[in-house]
Amino acid sequence: QKEVEQNSGPLSVPEGAIASLNCTYSDRGSQSFFWYRQYSGKSPELIMFIYSNGDKEDGRFTAQLNKASQYVSLLIRDSQPSDSATYLCAVIFRAAGNKLTFGGGTRVLVKP
């Protein structure tokens, strides 16, 4: 069973602090990793994607990938109340074509 695991939260973060979200996956051969943000009652929207080991930064967001340890993380710097949402990790497993497997999501609450 190929799996993507996330802590369901809620992860409570003070405004202005760094939110750190983690995601582990079961298939060492996975190549592509995505972070989606989903506001309550809305559809998922892509925040970041990362394909290579290391860090990738986009504005206040940084994705970190460690294929040897099979985890991918998302850092949100200078967290804002508008960052309060559920963050979904998704992985394309080896031999899965282009199908995404999603984790259950981490709920983040940014408190003013």
Next chain:
Amino acid sequence: NAGVTQTPKFQVLKTGQSMTLQCAQDMNHNSMYWYRQDPGMGLRLIYYSASEGTTDKGEVPNGYNVSRLNKREFSLRLESAAPSQTSVYFCASSENSRGKNIQYFGAGTRLSVL
């Protein structure tokens, strides 16, 4: 540019009724997907279509059928709805670049089966 459009947005069915969820994309994407989302379960793939004329089962296909009508449209049919199919359904599309596959989602259909 509408992106991915789903209809209807809300639907209430009685057990045993049938219905079709419609999805259309205007991004000229090759691949389209149907997911369901239940509380705490993330998104689970029901069916997908890698390209026009092809469809394949995903993780939870039982009780559903799909039709890739053309490159733009991908419909999901419930032949005999069951309470276990109460969920939020999302359609998505992607360009299907190998190994990259950035998916874009519609607004969702909230379905209740009584």
